Amino acid sequence: MNEQTLALHGLAIKKHGDAAGIAQITGLPEETVTKHLEAAAQAGRVNKAGEKYMLAPTAAISLQSGYSRDFAEQRANAEMNAAYDDFETVNDQVKQLITDWQTMEVGGERLPNDHSDKEYDAAIIDRLGDLHEKAEPVLDRLTAHVPRLKVYKDMLLEALERAEDGAIEWVSDARIMSYHTVWFELHEDLLRILGRERVE
Incomplete structure (x- = not known):
């Protein structure tokens, strides 16, 4: 290219x-x-x-x-495609986490999270840290085939660290390179590289 x-x-x-x-x-x-x-x-x-x-x-x-x-080489590479399949497994968990971040269950209903419950938010950010640890080896496998993808791993870590330091907008704010913003763009990059379709 x-x-x-x-x-x-x-x-x-x-x-x-x-x-x-x-x-x-x-x-x-x-x-x-x-x-x-x-x-x-x-x-x-x-x-x-x-x-x-x-x-x-x-x-x-x-x-x-x-x-x-x-992207013919990447699309024909069995290892990269296997790594992407594992990425999708983590992606499902990221989507659920973001749903849990943006909403919370109150009286059996899902309502918008106004982020007034600090313990709830802290628990979600802890989960995000655990999920990031699970994602890292998958990202390393993908980067082995497309080295420029490493920038996403670096940006994800930066967003996570900012969120862990108390700047909660770095979890999912679409106006900045938050964890969710970076993850979404990485997913879009991978879909285009491998010719896959986004499943909502």
């Missing part, structure tokens, strides 16, 4: 992102990402609003159709 395609791949993961965020997950220098996205914008393949970019529909289709070639 060349630099331009990798920059567009990063944009597809972000859906609506700036050059700095795309550089972070692709491993490309920010100025390189900017150069390719600006060129793509000039060619009508990318839409730009302020500092944010979004793939144009035709570019999204073109990118998707090229994945079978760009």
Whole structure:
């Protein structure tokens, strides 16, 4: 995969992102990402609003159709596919944990978590720490086949540590690179690499 395609791949993961965020997950220098996205914008393949970019529909289709070639080696690799299957097992647990973080059972009903119960929140963050330990060896196996994926592992650990230090927004706030935000983007990256479909 060349630099331009990798920059567009990063944009597809972000859906609506700036050059700095795309550089972070692709491993490309920010100025390189900017150069390719600006060129793509000039060619009508990318839409730009302020500092944010979004793939144009035709570019999204073109990118998707090229994945079978760009990621042929990974898609044919039995070890990577097995690691991904194990990732999905952990993913199910992450989704349940986030549901438990965002809501709580009160009188038999699921209500939004207003985070006033500090003990409840602390227990969820403890669970997240345990789940992260379970995820780490799976992430290492995936990174062995796609080294740039290591950045996700680093960002997940950073978000976890911030949450454990009391900044609870780092569990699932979509406005920052919270644990859930990073996990979602990693999942999207893997789905595109391996040609899988997201199961909601």
